[in-house]
Amino acid sequence: MSDRGEIIVRAKQVTKSYDDGRITVLHGVSLEVRAGEVVGLWGASGSGKSTLLHLLGGLDLPDAGTMEVCGLDPTREVDRIELRRHQLGYIFQMHNLIPDLTVEENVRVPALAIGTPRAETAKRVRELADKVDIRHRLHHRIQDLSGGERQRTAICRALMNGPRLLLADEPTGSLDEKTGNTVFALLKEMAEQNNIAILLATHERRFAEQCSRVLRVRDGQLSEI
Ligand SMILES: Nc1ncnc2c1ncn2[C@@H]1O[C@H](COP(=O)(O)OP(=O)(O)O)[C@@H](O)[C@H]1O
Ligand SMILES: [Mg+2]
Numbered sequence: 072m073s074d075r076g077e078i079i080v081r082a083k084q085v086t087k088s089y090d091d092g093r094i095t096v097l098h099g100v101s102l103e104v105r106a107g108e109v110v111g112l113w114g115a116s117g118s119g120k121s122t123l124l125h126l127l128g129g130l131d132l133p134d135a136g137t138m139e140v141c142g143l144d145p146t147r148e149v150d151r152i153e154l155r156r157h158q159l160g161y162i163f164q165m166h167n168l169i170p171d172l173t174v175e176e177n178v179r180v181p182a183l184a185i186g187t188p189r190a191e192t193a194k195r196v197r198e199l200a201d202k203v204d205i206r207h208r209l210h211h212r213i214q215d216l217s218g219g220e221r222q223r224t225a226i227c228r229a230l231m232n233g234p235r236l237l238l239a240d241e242p243t244g245s246l247d248e249k250t251g252n253t254v255f256a257l258l259k260e261m262a263e264q265n266n267i268a269i270l271l272a273t274h275e276r277r278f279a280e281q282c283s284r285v286l287r288v289r290d291g292q293l294s295e296i
Contacts, residue, residue, distance in 0.1 A: 072266055073106035073235045079268035080104035080127060080236065085136030087122055092134075096122045098291030099136070104268045106235065109259055112272040113279040113296070114288030120272035123288070124238045127270070128161055129154055141235050156185050160229030162258075164241040166221045170214040174205060174224045177213060181231040199227040203257055219250035226257060230267075237261070239271040243278065255281065 073079060081103050088095040096119040104110045112120045125131040127138060129145035141158035143150035168177045175196055182192040200206040203223040213221060222242060229237055239258060243251035255278050262269045271282065279285045286293045 072233075073268070075107060075266060077106045078103055079106050079141055080270065081139045082127065083137045085123070085126060085138060086134045087119075087126060087131070088134055095291055097126075097133075100291070100293050101136075102286060102293055104236075104270050106268050107262055107266045108283040109262045109269040109271060109281075111279040111282035111285040112270060112288055113276075113285050114272075114274065116274060118288040119291065120274075120288050121240055124161075124240050124270065124272055128159060128238050156181075157232055158235050160232075160234040160237045162222075162225050162229050162237060162239040162242045164244040166213075166225040166245075168213045168221060168224055168228070171212060173210050173212050174200070174216070174220075174227075175209040177224055178227040178231055181228060185232060187232075195231065196227070199230055202261075203227055217250075218246050219254065222246060222250075222254050223257070226254070226261070230261065230265075235267060237267055237269045237271075239269060241272050241274070243273070243275070251275075251278075 083101045084099045085097055086099055087097040112123065114120050126133050127140055127145060129151035132146055138145055140154060143154050145151055145154060178196050178199065179192055200209055203226055205220060205223045208216060208220055243254050246254060258269055261267055273279055285296050287296045
């Protein structure tokens with residue numbers, strides 16, 4: 072668990088372009104995120120929100136700049152492995168769960184990857200499922216669930232190994248308004264109760280307004296609003 076106010080993400084002068092430099096998406100972006108904060112990344116579609124999350128999560132490499140995530144460097148392979156296993160949870164707009172598996176099986180995947188004992192995993196799955204109110208669905212397959220139930224399952228999976236940081240890429244983007252509100256409220260509660268840092272991309276003002284801080288992504292730059 073992180074200390075209150077501990078810096079979890081620190082990025083300096085991060086630049087990323089695509090197409091051999093023809094499209095510069097991020098142009099010398101710097102930011103800090105502390106434990107317990109829900110920081111909104113707010114910007115129009117195509118402004119570079121996903122790109123920034125991918126870089127911080129080690130899913131893509133920057134052209135320039137430095138990043139420190141949970142004290143690790145996501146551009147280094149050994150650090151990425153540690154990040155993915157223990158420090159970082161990722162939530163996508165389209166949940167990215169395995170449709171043929173049950174809720175329980177999906178949530179267990181990260182624990183399998185680090186060899187958590189079975190009994191401990193089972194207990195943790197139940198605790199998480201209770202928190203997001205999906206316990207009654209544990210043995211149902213993902214393909215039979217609603218969008219909100221899928222996203223609640225994705226939250227459990229992201230939290231399975233007790234991460235210090237959640238990167239959430241428009242986690243409410245595919246949900247109706249009411250379900251979106253529930254999922255957003257859950258994420259906020261996780262940050263507060265477990266002192267997790269959350270960096271959350273959204274283009275919806277109503278969610279941005281509820282974040283601890285909002286960084287606006289525009290023209291390759293970040294500005295605090
Ligand atoms: N792999 C890629 N190759 C080329 N262009 C890309 C790639 N990924 C993203 N882009 C471009 O980078 C810009 C930012 O994309 P993205 O980070 O997905 O924005 P957002 O998440 O804010 O909607 C867009 O113009 C997009 O077309
Ligand atoms: Mg995006």
